[in-house]
Amino acid sequence: MLDRTMRRQVLLFISIFTLNxxxxxxxxxxxxxxxxxxxxxxxxxxxxxxxxxxxxxxxxxxxxxxxxxxxxxxxxxxxxxxxxxxxxxxxxxxxxxxxxxxxxxxxxxxxxxxxxxxxxxNDNAPSFKKDEMKFRISESAVIGAKFVLERAMDLDVGMNGLRGYSLKPTDNFNLKFQNQQDGSKKVEMVLQKHLDREAQDHLFLTLTAFDGGDPQLSGTMQVEIFVLDVNDNAPVFTQEVYKVTIMETAMKDTILSTVSAVDADEGSNGKVSYSITNTLDDVPVMFQVDEENGVVVLSGTLDYEKAQHYEIHVQASDDGGLTDSCKIIVEVTDTNDNPPSINVMSKTNSISEKSRPGTVVTIFNVQDPDSGENGNVACNIEENMPFLMKTTDDAADTE
Missing domain, CATH: 2.60.40.60 (Cadherins)
Incomplete structure (x- = not known):
């Protein structure tokens, strides 16, 4: 049997006895x-x-x-x-x-x-999907309060890919990074000096993403901060990680999970809204979260052969500008939704009766994009035929 977990091709050769x-x-x-x-x-x-x-x-x-x-x-x-x-x-x-x-x-x-x-x-500079982000932050926000920033994208890889970030000016905030399972970094803006609305009620910061190429390329986004009065408590998710398993044939609007964050404040400062913050992948296209109740649903079409898992980053924000985040790990399970395909790569239109054993007469390409048992392929020809099939892959079944 031929395992199609990784994308491979099986080249089947019909011959009389053996290959030279x-x-x-x-x-x-x-x-x-x-x-x-x-x-x-x-x-x-x-x-x-x-x-x-x-x-x-x-x-x-x-x-x-x-x-x-x-x-x-x-x-x-x-x-x-x-x-x-x-x-x-x-x-x-x-x-x-x-x-x-x-x-x-x-x-x-x-x-x-x-x-x-x-x-x-290095033909791609790091870039942000948005030109700017806006935060409404209370002057009572505590030192260490975190605010999730949008991550940059860089289509290049290796040293030419995204290498780091900088935030200027650094009077009130610095940057903190957390490694993610997908190899990227979660970028947070951390308050290191108390805000004073009476002294300054409006701040403009520049977030720069840079790569490791030579010459180095970079992209920027403006961070605008409105300083507000009194918001003592940030939202807190009841779980940091949610895990979901879903079939690749699941219909759109299928509910995956419901995330929940609580805020101890009253009034508008305690009202929590939810949003998906992924920027490096197609998660915002594949999934949606209800802004008010935190219900996460499937909005795209899953295909196990293209993606076996997703990591959804959800942010909870209150009207005072404080935030918390969680992630939903989605595991996609495979179904047998792809039939094998056979393509003739080369063939001989006629063969002499004097042809020697081992003469190659036809080359086939057999593929099945499914994975695991669903991608196993067995090939055979009719009995009592003066031909044998040989394959370049020892794991393939031929008869």
């Missing part, structure tokens, strides 16, 4: 954003092939998702960039980022695997 040496592989490493026509590598030389063989064997490139980023120049025996490769669009935050393709030849059939490692360049 028809395989080869090579790996290239290139930066993203190379211009069209740029040389990736001399594939003929690196695979030990004669350039003429590429033409006589009708060499073709096959990619799993049919994206035509690379082309084969048969006259030069070289792989060239056909379309601009944006690492962020291709792999998102996944590292390392690799593009895999296969080259097939005919008469006789040969099969080669090429892996292109796409390296990141």
């Amino acid at each position: 040496s028809v395989f080869g592989q090579v790996t290239y490493s290139i930066p993203e954003e190379m211009s069209k026509g740029s040389l990736v590598g001399n594939i003929a030389q690196d695979l030990g092939l004669d350039v003429k063989r590429l033409k006589s064997g009708k060499a073709r490139i096959y990619t799993e998702d049919n994206a035509e980023y690379i082309e084969l120049n048969k006259d030069r025996g070289a792989l060239l960039v056909k379309e601009r490769i944006d690492r962020e669009a291709l792999c998102g935050q996944t590292t390392p980022c690799a593009l895999r393709l296969q080259i097939t030849l005919e008469d006789p059939i040969e099969f080669f695997t090429v892996t292109l490692e796409i390296n990141d360049i």
